[in-house]
Amino acid sequence: xxxxxxxxxxxxALASPIRRQILDDLKDQPLTTGxxxxxxxxxxxxxxxxxxxxxxxxxxxxxxRRGRERWNHLNAIPIQDIHDRWIGPHAAAASARxxxxxxxxxxx
Numbered sequence: 001x002x003x004x005x006x007x008x009x010x011x012x013a014l015a016s017p018i019r020r021q022i023l024d025d026l027k028d029q030p031l032t033t034g035x036x037x038x039x040x041x042x043x044x045x046x047x048x049x050x051x052x053x054x055x056x057x058x059x060x061x062x063x064x065r066r067g068r069e070r071w072n073h074l075n076a077i078p079i080q081d082i083h084d085r086w087i088g089p090h091a092a093a094a095s096a097r098x099x100x101x102x103x104x105x106x107x108x
Contacts, residue, residue, distance in 0.1 A: 006058075006078060006081070007081070007082065009057060009059070010059070010060065010078040010082060012058065013054050013055050013060055014079075016051065016054070018047075019055055021040075022048075022051060022052065022072075023055070023060060023061075023074060025039055026072055026074035027074060030072055030073040030074075031071070032069045032070060032072070033045075033070045059075055059077070059078050060078055060079070
């Protein structure tokens with residue numbers, strides 16, 4: 001998968017509020033699929049599994065089988081890659097422009 005395909009898959013996965021909530025739930029510790037399903041009372045297990053599949057395909061979740069349980073781990077590297085590629089450089093450029101703007105206003 002090319003880096004552009006990886007970015008597209010990550011953005012697609014992050015487009016859903018349910019998938020973002022799953023990632024938030026996995027932020028502090030891995031959880032079983034059953035535990036994740038328990039966090040979504042209004043969504044059936046099959047739908048949660050479909051969302052997990054999209055997250056896995058994007059590389060944002062790594063699933064590990066332990067006996068009969070499936071443990072889901074957050075892999076934040078694709079999110080960090082997006083930050084490194086777009087957010088960091090754009091934020092730095094915007095901050096520099098704002099600093100120059102502030103200096104020009106103060107100089108008047």
